[in-house]
Amino acid sequence: MQAALQAFVDNSLSKTVNFSETATEEDVAKAYMLAWELGCKGITVYVTGSREKVVLETNATAEKKDAPAVTASPLSASKPEIAPTFTADPKRPRPRALTGKTYKVETPVGKAFITINENGGEQPFEAFINTAKAGSETAAVSEAIGRLISYILRMTSPTKQTDRLREIVRQLIGIGGGRSLGMGPNRVRSLPDGIGQVLDIYLREKAGALPVIEEKSNGNGGMGHKIEEEVEANFQPMKIGDLCPECGEAAVVNEEGCRKCYACGYSEC
Numbered sequence: 001m002q003a004a005l006q007a008f009v010d011n012s013l014s015k016t017v018n019f020s021e022t023a024t025e026e027d028v029a030k031a032y033m034l035a036w037e038l039g040c041k042g043i044t045v046y047v048t049g050s051r052e053k054v055v056l057e058t059n060a061t062a063e064k065k066d067a068p069a070v071t072a073s074p075l076s077a078s079k080p081e082i083a084p085t086f087t088a089d090p091k092r093p094r095p096r097a098l099t100g101k102t103y104k105v106e107t108p109v110g111k112a113f114i115t116i117n118e119n120g121g122e123q124p125f126e127a128f129i130n131t132a133k134a135g136s137e138t139a140a141v142s143e144a145i146g147r148l149i150s151y152i153l154r155m156t157s158p159t160k161q162t163d164r165l166r167e168i169v170r171q172l173i174g175i176g177g178g179r180s181l182g183m184g185p186n187r188v189r190s191l192p193d194g195i196g197q198v199l200d201i202y203l204r205e206k207a208g209a210l211p212v213i214e215e216k217s218n219g220n221g222g223m224g225h226k227i228e229e230e231v232e233a234n235f236q237p238m239k240i241g242d243l244c245p246e247c248g249e250a251a252v253v254n255e256e257g258c259r260k261c262y263a264c265g266y267s268e269c
Contacts, residue, residue, distance in 0.1 A: 002015060002017070002040050002043055003039060017031050018046055018048065019045065021047070031043065031045060049064070091151065092125075100115055100116050101202070102115040103115075103198045105194045105195075105198050106181055106188060107131070107181060108177055108180060108188065108191070108250060109138050110138070110250065112129060112131045112142065112191060112198075113130045114128070114195060115130075123162060124165050125153055125161070127199075132242065132250075137242050137243040145191075145195060149199075162203060165203060166203060169196050169200045172199070173200065174189070175189065175190050175192040177189060178247065178249050178263075241253035241254075241262075244263060245266070247263050247266065251263035251264075252266070
């Protein structure tokens with residue numbers, strides 16, 4: 001039938017050759033060889049049940065697919081099963097009550113309150129970070145950082161929590177933003193930098209070594225300290241608000257029913 005039709009068609013013609021479930025490889029090979037011998041331009045072969053989903057199929061074939069799987073033989077049941085990567089929640093469950101400490105740090109986006117709770121063995125278990133009013137971009141970023149820190153500390157791992165927190169400190173400290181707050185050893189470059197400094201203080205306290213601020217001399221008879229004091233006295237901090245989508249500064253405040261940025265003049269009115 002294929003050969004009779006394709007003999008009079010220029011662009012070739014393919015009509016599916018349907019085989020039953022009992023078809024063998026020899027049956028399919030015979031169909032292709034016969035098509036070649038008769039000069040067919042092309043054929044398509046389909047063996048019933050060889051695909052999960054098809055355009056058309058009989059009710060009998062569909063019912064066989066929906067039937068429950070055949071019970072495995074004793075030989076296959078004896079094979080060891082591969083254990084899943086995680087048998088349960090990778091995070092350790094949180095107790096109902098935990099003890100901890102809350103630190104305050106001044107950052108370029110305002111005051112940040114960082115709470116570090118401990119679990120058994122006086123190991124850090126979770127962190128909460130609060131900076132601005134709920135619903136602001138700054139508050140969202142703070143909550144995200146706190147959640148990530150908590151997830152790393154609560155994850156099941158042979159690495160001690162203090163070692164994990166030490167690596168978090170290494171990643172956060174030194175991250176710079178649009179502007180800094182403070183000078184010298186007390187300089188805070190961004191919210192992540194301030195969080196890293198607080199976590200570093202926490203680790204030093206646990207190790208019994210409080211942070212030491214080194215006094216650096218610049219060889220000018222103390223004039224450097226005097227200049228820094230004058231700069232700090234003359235420094236006029238801009239209003240602290242939400243993060244500006246235009247310049248990235250934390251200077252967007254609500255005034256007179258409008259949100260405007262005091263750093264770049266951006267306005268949402």
